[in-house]
Amino acid sequence: MPVKVLLPTVLQRLTNNEVEVQAEGGTVREVVDDLERRYPGLKERLCDETGRLRRFVNIYVNNEDIRHLANEETPLKEGDEVSVVPSIAGGASPPGAQRE
Numbered sequence: 001m002p003v004k005v006l007l008p009t010v011l012q013r014l015t016n017n018e019v020e021v022q023a024e025g026g027t028v029r030e031v032v033d034d035l036e037r038r039y040p041g042l043k044e045r046l047c048d049e050t051g052r053l054r055r056f057v058n059i060y061v062n063n064e065d066i067r068h069l070a071n072e073e074t075p076l077k078e079g080d081e082v083s084v085v086p087s088i089a090g091g092a093s094p095p096g097a098q099r100e
Helices: 009-015 028-038 042-046
Strands: 002-006 020-025 057-061 080-084
Touching: 002 028, 009 042, 020 028, 028 042
Parallel strands: 002 080
Antiparallel strands: 002 020, 057 080
16 A cells, blocks of 8 residues: 655655655564665665664654554554654753853
8 A cells, every 4th residue: 555755855865865754564673674675775764784774763654653653553544644844952041041
């Protein structure tokens, strides 16, 4: 069953610059494995050496954070939209904030 996977710019070089790709799987974990078969090297950017999603990788299924669902075991159905969103850190201090 195909699902649509939306990828951030940083990963698109692995997918021939495609923003949106199709993948197969009944869970998020299976979709990540299918993405690795189709686009070698993608999984190591999403998962650590144990196969768990890296802390800085956020995945949403139909705009819902999988951390509030079943994480990598979140079930998927045909037509679902899976979005991969890297965490962003840093930035400027708010006006008037003191720096240490």
